[in-house]
Amino acid sequence: MRLKDRVALITGAGSGLGLAMAERFVAEGAKVALVDWNGEAAAVAAARFGAAAIAVRADVTQVAEVQASVARAVEAFGRLDILVNNAGSSHGKGPFETVSEAEFDRIFAVNLKSVFHYCNAAVPVMRGQGGGVILNVGSTAGNRPRPGLAWYNASKGAVHNVTKTLALELAPDGIRVCALAPVATETPLLATFLGEDTAEKREQMRGIVPLGRLGRPDDVAHAALYLASDEASFLTGVILDIDGGRSV
Numbered sequence: 001m002r003l004k005d006r007v008a009l010i011t012g013a014g015s016g017l018g019l020a021m022a023e024r025f026v027a028e029g030a031k032v033a034l035v036d037w038n039g040e041a042a043a044v045a046a047a048r049f050g051a052a053a054i055a056v057r058a059d060v061t062q063v064a065e066v067q068a069s070v071a072r073a074v075e076a077f078g079r080l081d082i083l084v085n086n087a088g089s090s091h092g093k094g095p096f097e098t099v100s101e102a103e104f105d106r107i108f109a110v111n112l113k114s115v116f117h118y119c120n121a122a123v124p125v126m127r128g129q130g131g132g133v134i135l136n137v138g139s140t141a142g143n144r145p146r147p148g149l150a151w152y153n154a155s156k157g158a159v160h161n162v163t164k165t166l167a168l169e170l171a172p173d174g175i176r177v178c179a180l181a182p183v184a185t186e187t188p189l190l191a192t193f194l195g196e197d198t199a200e201k202r203e204q205m206r207g208i209v210p211l212g213r214l215g216r217p218d219d220v221a222h223a224a225l226y227l228a229s230d231e232a233s234f235l236t237g238v239i240l241d242i243d244g245g246r247s248v
Contacts (some may be wrong), residue, residue: 014041132176210245
C-alpha cells in the first residue's frame, strides 16, 4: 500500500485522467476527494470507492468553491497530503486567431488559475502537517508545442513553469511539486486535440508517437502514483513526460 493513510484531492475527477488517478490511489490505500464541476459525475465516480472517497462539486475557477472543496476534504478525512491539479480545458484545433477571447479566458482560468487557487488553499494545510505533494497536469504541448493549439499550449507551458517555481519555493516546507506531461490520451478532450476524432486522425497521431499508440488514462495514473509516493521522495520540480517518446 504505497499511499496508506494518505489523503488526496483530485480535480476533474469525474472522468478521464482524474478518475483513473483516483482509482489507482484508492487501490494503494489513499482516501480521495473527487472534485468536478459536474457533481453528478463526481458522485457516481466516488460511489465506486465506498468510504474511501467523497464527491465534491466545485468550479475550479472560483476561489470560494475551491476553498470550500479543500475544507470539505480536510473535514472528511482529517488532513490533505496530495493535491492533483488535473482539471483541464482546451479550444478546438485551428489557427490561433480563430479562438475567441472568451475561450482564451476559459482555458487559462481552468488550466492555470485553478492551480493558483488550489495551491493557495492547500499549501497552508500541508505546511501545518509538515509536508505534502502537489501534482500539476501539464502536457507535451507545454514543452513541444505544435500548430493549431496555440493558447492551450501556452497555458500548459505556464503550468510547467509554475511547477518548477513552486518546487523551489516550497522545498523548505517539505512540499514536493511535480508535473505530469501526457501526450494525446484517450479522454473526453481527445477530439479537441485531434481536430476531429476519426480513425484517420488517430492513426496520424499514433504515427508520430515512437511507441506507436495514444496514451491511456492508466499510463498517467501509474506515473502520478509514483510521484505521489515515498519512492519519489527526492524528486521535485520534475516535468514527467508520459508520451511514448513523442517529445524526444
